[in-house]
Amino acid sequence: MTVAVATTIASMVGEVIWVDNRDMQDCVGRFIRVRVRFDVSLPLMRRSPVTFPEVGEKFVEFRYEYLPEYCFSCSCLGHATQECVKKHEASRGKLNPKELSHFTSAFEGLE
Incomplete structure (x- = not known):
């Protein structure tokens, strides 16, 4: 390159x-x-x-270095995925397993 x-x-x-x-x-x-x-x-x-x-x-x-908090759900900086889930639950209620998979799909295959 x-x-x-x-x-x-x-x-x-x-x-x-x-x-x-x-x-x-x-x-x-x-x-x-x-x-x-x-x-x-x-x-x-x-x-x-x-x-x-x-x-x-x-x-x-693209790989990023030295980033502050990053949300794997919405791909934005400034909050963790856990906070994004909490914000979603506060506005729409408790997530069912199918909805929760949307927030954790970035981690699939990392076992």
């Missing part, structure tokens, strides 16, 4: 501030660290399709 490609992909998330290429070469592995400024009131982007000329469309997954 080149710095230009990393910058283009990261710009889908927000304003690119910095791309980590300490050795002044392109990224050889599967990851490259990019610092991005984005609106934290919007849900975080987890993955997005990107079209590469050589291989076609591929999904690119």
Whole structure:
């Protein structure tokens, strides 16, 4: 991955501030660290399709570091999933198991 490609992909998330290429070469592995400024009131982007000329469309997954509280249910910063469940229950009553699965689906397969 080149710095230009990393910058283009990261710009889908927000304003690119910095791309980590300490050795002044392109990224050889599967990851490259990019610092991005984005609106934290919007849900975080987890993955997005990107079209590469050589291989076609591929999904690119985004990983975030040093985040404050994050809700896996609504994908927003500023509160934990447990608080999102409590807020939902306060407005609509106790959740049944089917409704609760909506709030815990992000954890499926992590056993």
